[in-house]
Amino acid sequence: MENYTHDIPTKILFGKGQIAHLPEILAGYGRRVLLCYGGGSIKKTGLYDEIMTLLKDFTVIECGGIEPNPRISSVERGAKLCREHNVDVILAAGGGSVIDCAKAIAVGTFYEGDLWEMVLTAREGRKALPLVDILTLSATGSEYDGGGVITNPETNEKLGGSYTYPAVSICDPTYTFTVSPYQTAAGSADIMSHVMEGYFAETTDSILSDGIAEALLKTVIKCLPVALKEPDNYAARASLMSASSIACSGIPEYGKKWSGWPCHALEHELSAWYDITHGAGLAILTPRWMRYVLAKDPEQVRPQLARFARNVWGLAGDDEMVLAEQGIAALEKFFADAGLPMTLTELGITDEHFAEMAVHADRGGRLSHSWIPLMPEDSEAILRMCL
Numbered sequence: 001m002e003n004y005t006h007d008i009p010t011k012i013l014f015g016k017g018q019i020a021h022l023p024e025i026l027a028g029y030g031r032r033v034l035l036c037y038g039g040g041s042i043k044k045t046g047l048y049d050e051i052m053t054l055l056k057d058f059t060v061i062e063c064g065g066i067e068p069n070p071r072i073s074s075v076e077r078g079a080k081l082c083r084e085h086n087v088d089v090i091l092a093a094g095g096g097s098v099i100d101c102a103k104a105i106a107v108g109t110f111y112e113g114d115l116w117e118m119v120l121t122a123r124e125g126r127k128a129l130p131l132v133d134i135l136t137l138s139a140t141g142s143e144y145d146g147g148g149v150i151t152n153p154e155t156n157e158k159l160g161g162s163y164t165y166p167a168v169s170i171c172d173p174t175y176t177f178t179v180s181p182y183q184t185a186a187g188s189a190d191i192m193s194h195v196m197e198g199y200f201a202e203t204t205d206s207i208l209s210d211g212i213a214e215a216l217l218k219t220v221i222k223c224l225p226v227a228l229k230e231p232d233n234y235a236a237r238a239s240l241m242s243a244s245s246i247a248c249s250g251i252p253e254y255g256k257k258w259s260g261w262p263c264h265a266l267e268h269e270l271s272a273w274y275d276i277t278h279g280a281g282l283a284i285l286t287p288r289w290m291r292y293v294l295a296k297d298p299e300q301v302r303p304q305l306a307r308f309a310r311n312v313w314g315l316a317g318d319d320e321m322v323l324a325e326q327g328i329a330a331l332e333k334f335f336a337d338a339g340l341p342m343t344l345t346e347l348g349i350t351d352e353h354f355a356e357m358a359v360h361a362d363r364g365g366r367l368s369h370s371w372i373p374l375m376p377e378d379s380e381a382i383l384r385m386c387l
């Protein structure tokens with residue numbers, strides 16, 4: 001088990017009606033608020049009106065239309081609004097994309113220079129506006145971490161970095177009742193990927209972390225089918241929302257070596273080029289990555305995938321290779337049963353840019369130094385398996 005340091009400065013207000021605390025929370029930072037949101041779903045659900053009623057005594061500047069894969073242009077627009085209107089605090093209402101963008105805006109407001117350069121060199125510790133969020137989608141965990149992912153369509157890059165933690169996250173599961181089945185499933189695939197990216201790693205003696213990871217995975221496996229069948233099932237939605245926050249918080253990786261998060265590295269390439277839904281891309285990639293690394297280094301991978309099969313899927317048997325293959329099949333079936341696409345061909349993606357993607361995914365040696373090292377030719381092969 002490795003040494004670790006962990007600090008989450010975010011306060012979470014979880015449960016029904018927690019939005020009632022919004023005025024007092026924001027007032028602690030000031031009265032001039034930048035409201036960030038996406039394509040307008042908060043207006044359709046009534047959340048926008050609820051926010052505006054609660055903030056009747058505040059000056060609210062709006063930054064709507066933030067994309068599902070937030071673009072640098074939205075960061076630039078939001079930072080400009082903050083500077084022009086002397087904004088005191090940012091309020092992000094939406095899912096992870098909106099919160100990610102708001103984090104970059106919070107830092108970008110004070111950044112001197114080109115904001116894409118800020119993304120390229122993103123790190124914690126830079127000056128930032130305070131950020132509060134209202135979560136509406138269980139997926140990325142951005143409500144409980146300091147990271148964000150920003151896309152530059154001009155360079156076909158989608159990059160993650162460290163920006164700032166939300167000061168307060170309001171997590172009311174009822175705001176996810178209207179999320180579509182597809183986005184519910186894709187968000188759940190993202191939650192599971194956040195867990196699995198750290199679970200499959202070189203460190204195998206961090207018993208607590210692995211137990212937390214397995215519990216999170218079993219929570220999603222149990223609750224996603226319920227949420228798809230009964231969208232307003234509070235218990236299922238609440239469990240998915242809690243799992244979302246914890247999955248990407250670093251808690252399931254206590255004492256573990258960094259794995260490189262290979263599936264995220266590859267998916268960011270796909271959504272940078274094709275603007276696909278992040279969780280859907282991960283659902284396609286993850287089983288293929290598993291099969292590839294199992295064949296590439298069975299001595300390292302087979303025991304871990306067998307443990308995954310036993311402890312997460314409840315499978316039994318003495319042959320670790322058979323168990324490993326059964327665990328991968330169970331995961332693939334789970335995603336397919338949830339209605340997610342299982343090939344890139346279904347999303348209209350060809351192999352045209354795979355070679356370029358594979359090279360870029362290893363930026364900084366991320367994949368060539370991952371748990372099971374992937375050279376560009378390995379990454380390209382995995383992408384081809386996904387067609």
